[in-house]
Structures are given as C-alpha cells and as structure tokens.
Amino acid sequence: MNNFTYFNPTKVHFGKGQIATLKQEITPNSRILMTYGGGSIKKNGVYDQVIDALKDCSVFEFGGIEPNPHYETLTKAIELAKQEKVDLILAVGGGSVIDGSKLIAAGACYEGDYWDIITTGGNCVKKALPLGCVLTLPATGSEMNRNGVVTRAATQDKLSFGSDLVRPAFSILDPETTYSLPARQIANGAVDSFVHIMEQYMTYPVKAKVSDRFAESLLLNILEDGPTALEKPNDYEVRANLMWTATMALNGTLKNGVPSDWATHAIGHELTALFGLDHAQTLAVVMPSLWRYKKEQKKGKLLQYANRVLNITSGNEDEQIELAIQKTEEFFVLMGNPTTLSAYGLDESAIPAVKQKLIEHGMLALGEHGDITPDDVVEILKLAL
Amino acid sequence: MNNFTYFNPTKVHFGKGQIATLKQEITPNSRILMTYGGGSIKKNGVYDQVIDALKDCSVFEFGGIEPNPHYETLTKAIELAKQEKVDLILAVGGGSVIDGSKLIAAGACYEGDYWDIITTGGNCVKKALPLGCVLTLPATGSEMNRNGVVTRAATQDKLSFGSDLVRPAFSILDPETTYSLPARQIANGAVDSFVHIMEQYMTYPVKAKVSDRFAESLLLNILEDGPTALEKPNDYEVRANLMWTATMALNGTLKNGVPSDWATHAIGHELTALFGLDHAQTLAVVMPSLWRYKKEQKKGKLLQYANRVLNITSGNEDEQIELAIQKTEEFFVLMGNPTTLSAYGLDESAIPAVKQKLIEHGMLALGEHGDITPDDVVEILKLAL
Missing domain, CATH: 3.40.50.1970 (Rossmann fold)
Structure with missing residues (x-):
C-alpha cells in the first residue's frame, strides 16, 4: 500500500x-x-x-x-x-x-x-x-x-x-x-464512471485491499445496474445505486494507497477535442486497446478483474485476460459505445493529429509508470482501428 | 436506499x-x-x-x-x-x-x-x-x-x-x-472493527449496493488479515490493510443509505461497565446470540453474508445461516475472544443488572427497528450463557 x-x-x-x-x-x-x-x-x-x-x-x-x-x-x-x-x-x-x-x-x-x-x-x-x-x-x-x-x-x-x-x-x-435523462446520457455516464474506477484499479498489482475491493464493488454495481437503468428508467433503487456509485468512483476513496493510470482519459480528451466524439465514446475506444498493449505490466490486475468481477476462472491466463477485455468491450457496446475508431468514421489518418496534440500538451509520459509515450499512443490507437 | x-x-x-x-x-x-x-x-x-x-x-x-x-x-x-x-x-x-x-x-x-x-x-x-x-x-x-x-x-x-x-x-x-502492540490489542481491534461493520450491515435487507459491497469488502479484509497480523506482527501490508480497514469501517462511509443496529454495542457497554470485560469480548458474546434471536428479521442479510463473505452456498437457508453464525464465532475465538458469558466467569445471575442499567440509561428500544427491549436483551444474553 x-x-x-x-x-x-x-x-x-x-x-x-x-x-x-x-x-x-x-x-x-x-x-x-x-x-x-x-x-x-x-x-x-x-x-x-x-x-x-x-x-x-x-x-x-x-x-x-x-x-x-x-x-x-x-x-x-x-x-x-x-x-x-x-x-x-x-x-x-x-x-x-x-x-x-x-x-x-x-x-x-x-x-x-x-x-x-x-x-x-x-x-x-x-x-x-x-x-x-x-x-x-x-x-x-x-x-x-x-x-x-x-x-x-x-x-x-x-x-x-x-x-x-x-x-x-x-x-x-x-x-x-435523473429519470428524465436521455438514455444516451445515462449510458455514457455509466461508461465514464466505469472507466474512472479502472484508471485507479487496472494498474500493476499493489497490495491495497481496501481500494481493490471497493473498486470491484463499484464495477459490479455498474455492470449490474447500467443496463437495468436503460430498461427501467424510473427504478429509484437502480438510479440511486448508479448515482452514488459514480460519486464514490471519483471522490478520492479509490485512489488511497494505489497508483493511478489516467492514460485513457488523456488520450480520450484529444479525440474529443479533435473529432468531437463523446467523452464516453473515446474511453470505450482507448481503454481495451491500451489494456492489450500493456497486458504484461497489467497482467496481475487483469487476472484479478477477470476472476473477481467477471467470474472468469477457466482457461489459461492469456485466455482469461482476453475474455475479460472482450466482456468489457461487450459492456461498452451494450451501453451504446462502440470500441473502434472506425465505428466513429475515423481511420489511421486520424492518429497523427492525436500524437501531435499530446506532444503540444506535454503529455509525453502517460500511465501509472509514466512509460506511455506519444509513439506508444499511436500503437494503441492502431489496435483500436 | x-x-x-x-x-x-x-x-x-x-x-x-x-x-x-x-x-x-x-x-x-x-x-x-x-x-x-x-x-x-x-x-x-x-x-x-x-x-x-x-x-x-x-x-x-x-x-x-x-x-x-x-x-x-x-x-x-x-x-x-x-x-x-x-x-x-x-x-x-x-x-x-x-x-x-x-x-x-x-x-x-x-x-x-x-x-x-x-x-x-x-x-x-x-x-x-x-x-x-x-x-x-x-x-x-x-x-x-x-x-x-x-x-x-x-x-x-x-x-x-x-x-x-x-x-x-x-x-x-x-x-x-502498530508493530509493537500486544497481540491481544491487535486481536481485539480486529473484532471491534468487524462488529462496527456488522452494526451497519447486518440489518434487514435494504437495496444499498455500495454500502453492502463495501461492508463485505472490509469484512473479507479482516477475516483474511486479522489472523495474519497475529502470525506476522511486522508485515507492513497486513498492518496497513487492517489499519485502513478499521478507519473505513466507522468513518460514515458504510452507513450511507442503510439503517444501523448498534444493539450489540449498547449491550456490550453495560457488560464492560458492570463486569470489566474488554470491549471486544462483550461484542463477541452478544452479537452471535443477537443474530440468532433476530434471525427472522435479519434473514436476508444473514444469507447474503453467508454467501458473499463466507462462501457458504450449500444447505437450506437455516443451515446456511447457522453455519455463518458458527463461522463468525470461530473467528472471534481465533482472535482470542470466546463467545459465551461463562467463558468470562459470568452466569445467569449477571443478567438482571444489565437489564437494570439499560433501563436506567433509557435504552428501551434498541436495534435498527427499535424493537429490542430490555426483556429481549435478557433473552439474548440467556442464549449467550
């Protein structure tokens, strides 16, 4: 810790x-x-x-x-x-x-x-x-x-x-x-808070059991009640759970004792500013590919996520991790946020501008290890085409 | 909620x-x-x-x-x-x-x-x-x-x-x-914070998923690291986990959106004041018997505790609940706190004084429903002989 x-x-x-x-x-x-x-x-x-x-x-x-x-x-x-x-x-x-x-x-x-x-x-x-x-x-x-x-x-x-x-x-x-919110805003909010939790959870394993288990608690809440909130917009308990979960996701509780990543957000902000994607859309595009790119570093936590949150226990480690990433992508899609750049009409030609903006903003060393350079971001976004 | x-x-x-x-x-x-x-x-x-x-x-x-x-x-x-x-x-x-x-x-x-x-x-x-x-x-x-x-x-x-x-x-x-603390103090502290969590968790089921899952997180932390702290007094990660868990157990986070019980503490305080038992000893005596006495009201949450925290899934509902209570008693004993009045040299003759002190202190309606009277306390303590 x-x-x-x-x-x-x-x-x-x-x-x-x-x-x-x-x-x-x-x-x-x-x-x-x-x-x-x-x-x-x-x-x-x-x-x-x-x-x-x-x-x-x-x-x-x-x-x-x-x-x-x-x-x-x-x-x-x-x-x-x-x-x-x-x-x-x-x-x-x-x-x-x-x-x-x-x-x-x-x-x-x-x-x-x-x-x-x-x-x-x-x-x-x-x-x-x-x-x-x-x-x-x-x-x-x-x-x-x-x-x-x-x-x-x-x-x-x-x-x-x-x-x-x-x-x-x-x-x-x-x-x-929140009853009268458009479905897209509730869905985007669920994805946003899900990724807030992940930015503080999906780092190399640190022994911080309070933060880990609290993060897993909030992830489960969103996986359960994000979709339900779309099906039953006037269910008070579901809306209350999502609302308090989203607040607890980013009020300082989860970051106690652990490193934070935030690379997905930094890259996502550039995609929004340059191409107008919703914030949640950018997160859905970047995070799964960032996980695949940094799989070795994040292996311990990816496995913990697979086991404890998604209940994935069969298959070898690589299979468990890939399945966990796919299930996460499926959740984003279910919440109306496709996970590829092409789904938003963007192709490889969009990537250099993102790299350029990151350099301009001095974001040369992202992630919990400070080892994601603008060139790494290019590779991450290629995985997300 | x-x-x-x-x-x-x-x-x-x-x-x-x-x-x-x-x-x-x-x-x-x-x-x-x-x-x-x-x-x-x-x-x-x-x-x-x-x-x-x-x-x-x-x-x-x-x-x-x-x-x-x-x-x-x-x-x-x-x-x-x-x-x-x-x-x-x-x-x-x-x-x-x-x-x-x-x-x-x-x-x-x-x-x-x-x-x-x-x-x-x-x-x-x-x-x-x-x-x-x-x-x-x-x-x-x-x-x-x-x-x-x-x-x-x-x-x-x-x-x-x-x-x-x-x-x-x-x-x-x-x-x-905390490295130099006597084992008894670490053990008592683990039991005390365990019961703090339970006073806010083991109530009739309310749909408050953040509080429930956070409580279960902290209970797991104590069940895992309470005994380990006794075996390895100089393990920083274990001591750090117990310390932050105990703080989070009673800093307001868990009580958000749920009713609180606190009957175990109220009864326990009288036992300490009258007979000099350690605070943790009184909690270990009272709580399991209180659960048995209020089993019907607390049934939903007792089952949730059995399933999610103790991983008890076989047997009928009554069997699962009784096993969960027994496992809790075993944990208290493992932490040096027997769960019967007789273990502390007390018998039925001690009970009327507790009833009298509760009446004197105006504690006539304890528990999350306010339905535990001094006469109920007498029955609870008889179960704990």
Whole structure:
C-alpha cells in the first residue's frame, strides 16, 4: 500500500426531495450565480425546486454551458460573477456544468488571464468563490472532487485542472432528477464512471485491499445496474445505486494507497477535442486497446478483474485476460459505445493529429509508470482501428 | 436506499513516516495538550517522533488515559487544558485516548457540568478546541468520526456522545506504529472493527449496493488479515490493510443509505461497565446470540453474508445461516475472544443488572427497528450463557 493523504470535506445530501436542503446550505439574502446547461432542468422540475429554495436570495442565471464546457462560454460567466459580485456559484446540472463552474468560481477571484488556471493545472488558484452543486447526471464525480475539465474550442484543447479551493462545499444528489435523462446520457455516464474506477484499479498489482475491493464493488454495481437503468428508467433503487456509485468512483476513496493510470482519459480528451466524439465514446475506444498493449505490466490486475468481477476462472491466463477485455468491450457496446475508431468514421489518418496534440500538451509520459509515450499512443490507437 | 447526509472533513495522512506531517498541520508556536495512555508510545518511538515534530510549540502532557477512558481522569485533563489555555488537543494513542480527548476538547470550552456532554449525547457542545490524532491502534475508527465513548467508573456508566465539533481536524496513521502492540490489542481491534461493520450491515435487507459491497469488502479484509497480523506482527501490508480497514469501517462511509443496529454495542457497554470485560469480548458474546434471536428479521442479510463473505452456498437457508453464525464465532475465538458469558466467569445471575442499567440509561428500544427491549436483551444474553 502506498502512502497517501485523504481529504474530502464536501457535504453530500443524497436522496428523494433533498433539493429542499439547499435552504440550509445557503446564507440568507446572498447573491448567487446559478449555472446550468441546455435547459433540461426547466422541463424536469429541478429549476423550479432550486428557485423555490433560493427565494430569499438574489439569483443571477447563466444557462447554456455546453457538454465539454467551452472556455469561451465560461469566461462570460466569470465576467457576470464579477459584475454582480456574487457570493456563491450554484451549479445545477451534470459534470460539464460543475466542471465549468469550478473554473467560474476560481476565475471570479483571479485577475490574470483565466487560461492560466488551465495551463498551471490549477496551481495559480489562490482564492475562489464557494461552489455548491445540484447534480442531475451521474457520471463524472465532479460533485465531490477538486478537478475539472475545460475545452478551448478555438484551439481544440481539452485539459484538466484541480484545486482544493474549487471543491464543492456541498452537493445535492436526488436520483429522481435523473429519470428524465436521455438514455444516451445515462449510458455514457455509466461508461465514464466505469472507466474512472479502472484508471485507479487496472494498474500493476499493489497490495491495497481496501481500494481493490471497493473498486470491484463499484464495477459490479455498474455492470449490474447500467443496463437495468436503460430498461427501467424510473427504478429509484437502480438510479440511486448508479448515482452514488459514480460519486464514490471519483471522490478520492479509490485512489488511497494505489497508483493511478489516467492514460485513457488523456488520450480520450484529444479525440474529443479533435473529432468531437463523446467523452464516453473515446474511453470505450482507448481503454481495451491500451489494456492489450500493456497486458504484461497489467497482467496481475487483469487476472484479478477477470476472476473477481467477471467470474472468469477457466482457461489459461492469456485466455482469461482476453475474455475479460472482450466482456468489457461487450459492456461498452451494450451501453451504446462502440470500441473502434472506425465505428466513429475515423481511420489511421486520424492518429497523427492525436500524437501531435499530446506532444503540444506535454503529455509525453502517460500511465501509472509514466512509460506511455506519444509513439506508444499511436500503437494503441492502431489496435483500436 | 435510504436518504442520507455524508460529511467527513477529517484530513488523513496515512503511511510510513507520516508522523513527520504533523509539522504541516500545526500552527507554529501554538500551545498543545498532548494526551496519551499508559506510556507505550515512549517505548515504541512514537513519543519521540511527535515531540520532534512539535519542537517549536509549547507542549503540555497528560498521560495515563486508561482503556474505556474514565470520566474522572478526563476531567483532570480538561482542567489542565483550561489552565494552560491550549490551542489544540493532540491525542496520541488508540481509540480510548482519542475518545477521551474528544471529551477534553469539548469540556475545555464548556462551563457547566462536563457530564452534561455525555447525558445530552453531545448536543450541549457549542464549541470545542480543535483535535488532532496520531493513531497507534487500529480498532475504533474514532480517528475519523464524530463520536466518543466514556466511562464514569464511580457509577458504572459507559456511554457515548457525538458532535461535529469534536471530529478530528487531522489524523496521522502510520501502520509501523502498530508493530509493537500486544497481540491481544491487535486481536481485539480486529473484532471491534468487524462488529462496527456488522452494526451497519447486518440489518434487514435494504437495496444499498455500495454500502453492502463495501461492508463485505472490509469484512473479507479482516477475516483474511486479522489472523495474519497475529502470525506476522511486522508485515507492513497486513498492518496497513487492517489499519485502513478499521478507519473505513466507522468513518460514515458504510452507513450511507442503510439503517444501523448498534444493539450489540449498547449491550456490550453495560457488560464492560458492570463486569470489566474488554470491549471486544462483550461484542463477541452478544452479537452471535443477537443474530440468532433476530434471525427472522435479519434473514436476508444473514444469507447474503453467508454467501458473499463466507462462501457458504450449500444447505437450506437455516443451515446456511447457522453455519455463518458458527463461522463468525470461530473467528472471534481465533482472535482470542470466546463467545459465551461463562467463558468470562459470568452466569445467569449477571443478567438482571444489565437489564437494570439499560433501563436506567433509557435504552428501551434498541436495534435498527427499535424493537429490542430490555426483556429481549435478557433473552439474548440467556442464549449467550
């Protein structure tokens, strides 16, 4: 088990009707910038519940934050937060709205070029407005962590940053708010959180039994309830399980004592920024091929995954591993995310641009060993054609 | 899944050499009351490491906090904290030192009768000194939660209290500090944390897959590594696993979305206060008999435990459940804690006093359904003769 520091002070209110707890988290008469996305919250009743809980406050609204939130959009929200001197950012939506709101919270207290926050990975953040969240889409875990991912559309850069100062002070998770989500968003969220777990689990074996078994617990939850959530969109228990699983997948619990990979995410971000694939689509394409490429290094953990999560016990080691990778691919396909570049209309000619972007972003040594170079990424993507 | 609120802002530094991080958690030149137990920290090097990290501070020492910390002892420490106007309580030891230090932290800011803190269950606490911990014994989880248990020896009262204000600001967990523990303490700690998990798991089935699977993960860890820790006292990975498992067992993670029982603990506290049994001994006596007594209510979860944790799959339901209870008893015995009252020299004549103390303490409706009366406790203890 590796040494670690664990710290997560976000308060979570989870369950039916919990949006009403917003009142107890907000200072009366405060000035609030409420951020949201394409407006689905106005159709499913979440907007009304939030406005009702905030009726003693001055609420300024900033809607229209897009998936893979655009830096260009967020800077407008930062200016609004500064102009209206708000006391708190309240993100109402999924991971994109929350990630974007983390940049807004930091940017509202920053006097330089807001892009510095991204290029320094959040290190230049010395102050931020407090952030609260009302989550409506289980996927990214952003509601209970210190990280965000932002895309500058003009230059096709999709990059992450992090700071303890942008960690949500509180997050409200009501699984009922997810009933009206399009199937594709639930499916993508399941794949996203599945891969979050894998980035912290599928590394060379370290003896960290709490983290390993917790990861396996969450993987089983998603394999069981991801498909069920599509079949039964109004099953509370299924939605509740997926929502809490996605939060626990990336709130710091799993990374305690283990190394992390995150190469799949880094490569996937370039594919989204360059070619517009959904985040989950990129993960489904990259991860199985990355596993095949790094099979020797990850062998012990691939076998543990095969045995403990997928119940694969017959065949020799190589057969067990290949079957585990195939079963994982089948799960991604079942969740609407094919696992080849060609399924998204891309061929080998797409690969050099990914390599170029990784070099440009200084991502020269990915993976838990820091031994995946841009040339290795080319080979990984060739396996995914 | 039940609604819940989760909040745990304690920062944890875990691993080899982490006592050195104390320096970064302490305000320079502050006044610190360092609390500890019987002095084992002076033999195993922990005392020296702590003093070294605090060399810029004014350190006042209060040693001699006993197992099942005595109210009578703790009030003396409260007076010392007040007299020396300390800024922080630093608990160095196991759960008894930390539990007691929570009372000291609250008492140092309280002007009434300190026993009020116990009788109000912590509700009268409106202010407390900050608390930091250096944990040397994995067992109670007190290093990362808001609760404490204190015994007033004069009246044989062992009672718990809780407040967010006494939650440790930080806790340092170095598994190497546990190498020199007597085997009995490691064994008792394993049993204690095992039962903490069970109090949150062995309830009527609720569909809360994260909590269930996490609980099963931690139970497996203890069943595997509890005995190994006794065989190989200097195995870092084993000690690290037990230490982090014990913390995760009672830091709020498992209770999210599920009901809690805690009847075994309530009954056990009376047995300790009246007859001096170790805490773990009382748990080993009460829990198996409580399971047999409440078998119908707990049937679904007893079967799930039998199947998923103990890998019991043959026999009818009653046979599987009885075997699971027997295997649990065997584990307690293996860890040095017999499961009958007679093993500790007690017979049926001991039972009325337990009933009387429960009535005196208002514990008239125990268990996750609130349906275990003092008369039920009499029947449970008869099963444990």
